[in-house]
Amino acid sequence: MTSSADLIEASERRSAHNYHPLPVVIHEAHGAWVTDVEGKRYLDFLSGYSSLNFGHGNQKIVEAAQEQLKNLTLTSRAFYHDQFARFCAGLGDLTGKDMILPMNTGAEAVETAIKVARKWGYQVKGVEPEQADIIVMEDNFHGRTTTIVSFSTDPDARGDFGPYTPGFTVVKYGSAEAVRTAIGPNTVAVLVEPIQGEAGVLVPPDGYLAQLREICTENNVLMIADEIQSGLGRTGKTFACDHEGVVPDVYVLGKALGGGVVPVSAIAANEDVLGVIKPGQHGSTFGGNPLACAVGNAVIDLLNTGEFQERAARLGDVLHARLRELIGDGVVTVRGRGLWAGVDVDPSLATGREVSKALLARGVLAKDTHGSTIRLAPPIVISEEDLLWAVDQLADAIASFR
Numbered sequence: 461m462t463s464s465a466d467l468i469e470a471s472e473r474r475s476a477h478n479y480h481p482l483p484v485v486i487h488e489a490h491g492a493w494v495t496d497v498e499g500k501r502y503l504d505f506l507s508g509y510s511s512l513n514f515g516h517g518n519q520k521i522v523e524a525a526q527e528q529l530k531n532l533t534l535t536s537r538a539f540y541h542d543q544f545a546r547f548c549a550g551l552g553d554l555t556g557k558d559m560i561l562p563m564n565t566g567a568e569a570v571e572t573a574i575k576v577a578r579k580w581g582y583q584v585k586g587v588e589p590e591q592a593d594i595i596v597m598e599d600n601f602h603g604r605t606t607t608i609v610s611f612s613t614d615p616d617a618r619g620d621f622g623p624y625t626p627g628f629t630v631v632k633y634g635s636a637e638a639v640r641t642a643i644g645p646n647t648v649a650v651l652v653e654p655i656q657g658e659a660g661v662l663v664p665p666d667g668y669l670a671q672l673r674e675i676c677t678e679n680n681v682l683m684i685a686d687e688i689q690s691g692l693g694r695t696g697k698t699f700a701c702d703h704e705g706v707v708p709d710v711y712v713l714g715k716a717l718g719g720g721v722v723p724v725s726a727i728a729a730n731e732d733v734l735g736v737i738k739p740g741q742h743g744s745t746f747g748g749n750p751l752a753c754a755v756g757n758a759v760i761d762l763l764n765t766g767e768f769q770e771r772a773a774r775l776g777d778v779l780h781a782r783l784r785e786l787i788g789d790g791v792v793t794v795r796g797r798g799l800w801a802g803v804d805v806d807p808s809l810a811t812g813r814e815v816s817k818a819l820l821a822r823g824v825l826a827k828d829t830h831g832s833t834i835r836l837a838p839p840i841v842i843s844e845e846d847l848l849w850a851v852d853q854l855a856d857a858i859a860s861f862r
C-alpha cells in the first residue's frame with residue numbers, strides 16, 4: 461500500500477492549495493473512529509465540520525443510501541420522483557415550515573435564502589427595485605461564493621475576490637441593538653448564525669436570538685437562521701434557535717442533512733415567503749435528487765426519535781465540565797453548547813495548528829480556527845469513555861508545550 465507520506469505529497473502536487481490539511485490520510489471510518497492508510501486509529505473530533513453528527517457509516521443512513529442506489533439516483537427536477545414528497549414533508553414537519561427548497565451545499569442554501577429574501581422584499585414588503593439590504597454579522601461564515609464572501613469580514617475569505625456584491629450591512633455579532641439601529645426601510649432580512657462556528661464556536665449573549673426575533677417581527681424583516689453547522693442535534697436541540705424558543709422565518713440547513721454520505725442542503729420557510737419563487741427563478745440540477753432525499757429522509761427519521769438531541773445535550777454537559785477543568789492549565793476559555801466547543805489555548809504556549817498536530821500524534825482529529833482556538837465537534841454517537849479520553853489527550857497535548 462502507498463504510504464501516507466507519498467499520498468500527501470501526490471495530493472499536494474496536483475491539487476489547488478485551498479486547504480491546509482493535517483498530515484493524515486484516512487482510509488476508513490466507523491462511528492466516531494477513523495483509520496488511516498497505515499492502520500492507525502484516530503477519534504474524530506471534527507465530524508466533517510458537523511456533517512457527521514450521526515457518525516461515520518451510520519447503519520440506517522447507509523442502508524437508505526444503498527437501497528436508493530439500487531433503484532434511482534437522479535431525475536433532475538424536470539420530473540417528480542418518489543422520495544421527494546416525503547423529504548419535503550419530513551423536513552417541513554421537523555422545522556415547522558410549509559415549504560422546502562432543496563439544494564446541495566451549504567453555500568447554495570445561503571444563496572437561496574438571500575435570493576428569496578430579496579424577492580420577498582420587492583414583491584411582498586414593497587422595497588424599491590435594486591435597493592434590498594440584508595443585515596449580516598461580523599465574523600460570519602456562510603460559505604465561499606462570490607456574493608457570500610462579499611459580506612465576509614475575514615480578509616482571507618474576501619481579499620482579492622471583488623468586485624463585491626452590494627446589498628449587505630455588517631453589524632457586531634451579539635448586539636441586538638446594533639441590528640435595531642441598522643434596520644432601514646430597505647432591510648429585507650437579518651442573516652445570523654445562532655452560534656458562530658468558524659469564528660470559534662461563539663455563543664451570543666442569552667436573549668440575543670429572541671431579541672432579534674422581536675426586532676425582525678416589529679420591522680417586517682425576515683429572520684434567517686443559518687443552522688448549517690449548529691443545527692440537526694449538534695447543540696443538544698434540533699436547532700440552536702430552540703434554546704431560546706425562537707422560530708426564524710427561514711432555516712438554512714446543510715452538512716448533517718446529508719448524513720455524511722452526500723451533500724444535501726435546503727431552506728425551509730412558510731408559503732408567504734418561499735412562495736415568491738416561481739418556475740425558472742431558482743434551482744439546481746442535483747438539488748433534491750432521489751439519493752439525496754433518501755439519505756435526508758433517513759436523517760430526519762433519526763432526528764424524529766429525539767435520541768441524538770438528548771445524547772448531545774447529556775454528553776455535551778460531560779464535555780464542557782471536563783473542558784472547564786483545563787481553564788488555567790494552558791486553556792484560556794471554553795465556549796459552546798452541546799457536543800460543540802471552542803477552546804482558546806494560551807497563545808503564548810502554541811498556535812491552534814500546533815495543538816491540532818499534537819492531538820493528531822495522540823490519536824485525536826481536531827482542527828484549529830483563527831489563531832489559538834481549537835474547535836471540537838465529535839460525532840454524537842461517541843461514547844462517554846471516548847469523549848473523556850479525547851479531552852485527556854487535549855490536556856496532554858497542551859501540557860507538552862509547557
Ligand SMILES: Cc1ncc(COP(=O)(O)O)c(C=O)c1O
Pocket residue numbers: 509565566567568570601602603604653657658686687688689690714715
Ligand atoms: C454556518 C455555515 N454556513 C454555511 C457554510 C457553507 O457550507 P458549504 O461548505 O457546504 O458550502 C458553512 C460551512 O462551514 C457553515 O458553517
